[in-house]
Amino acid sequence: MLATGSAASLTSCSTASCSPCRRRTPCARACCHQGGATWLSARHLNVSTLGFTGEARFAQFVNNLLLRRGHAPLDTFCLHAEGPHILFDNIRDTANLWIYHALRCNVQALSIADHDLYEEGETEDILRTFHPDRYSFTSSHLKRLHLLYVCVSNCLIKHLLSGCPALEDLEMNDCDITATEFSSTTLKNLSISTVGFSVTKDEEVDIVINMPSLVSLCIGALLCTKPSFINMRSLLTVSIHSEQTGFEFVNGCSILRAFSNARNLTLLHVGPMGWERIIGK
DSSP: OOOOOTTEESSSSOOOOSSSSOOOOOHHHHHHHHHHHHHHOEEEEEETTTOOOOOHHHHHHHHHHHHTTTOOOOEEEEEESSSSOOGGGGGGHHHHHHHHHHHHHSEEEEEOOOOEEEEEHHHHEEEEHHHHHHHHOOOSSSOEHHHHEBEEEEHHHHHHHHHHOOOOOEEEEEEEEOOOOEEEESSEEEEEEEBBBOOSSSOOOOEEEEEETTEEEEEEEEEESSSSSOOOTTEEEEEEOHHHHHTHHHHHHHHHHHTTTOOOOEEEETTEEEEEEEOOO
């Protein structure tokens, strides 16, 4: 778990702490004797829950690590929950402080990966996902953001796309996305896979994407019949998989007109016989 070069990976030691060393385990000694200068100069941090069995111990470890580093600049910060023992939503306030701290350290690439946990509801299982604090996402340095099993609301997206003007790459995998409007003048790559957009049970919600600088668009599960794509003049590569039952060929033609400048275009739809390729070039 020691940093090598300019990168640090914290993945397995749940007994060590970066506070003054009281245990004399090899990991703890290494953190204390070598960690000061090493962690301070490390610009890439990969913080994982692997090896930890409780949220309190993990939170204490990360708190000590970040306090020891202070506000030294960061290029990359990855926060990953691996295994069933730790769920970031259970320590939501603390995890949001870590994200806020990383953004204050001018991080350029940020990755937040929780894991799936379904809780039994009255009528169906409910997916629990981490809820980031939208007010944390204000940075003129953030360029890349990857989210996994995270709740993405309209408020979060609006604050993110307006508060992070340098953001170019946004990837959302297996997220609970309730946002319906995506507008950005700087985003170049947008990828949404697997779960895709959620729709309410009471009404159908259409999705609007307005991104004049977007070069690559990938949507893995489009759950609306009439998506609106506006100002897509820079788009070169498009891949959209529709799983909406009301999606028809005319909708595909409308999408094709929006992506007239695209060089690589694939539109797939789930039909009676499985996936059907509507458009491809």
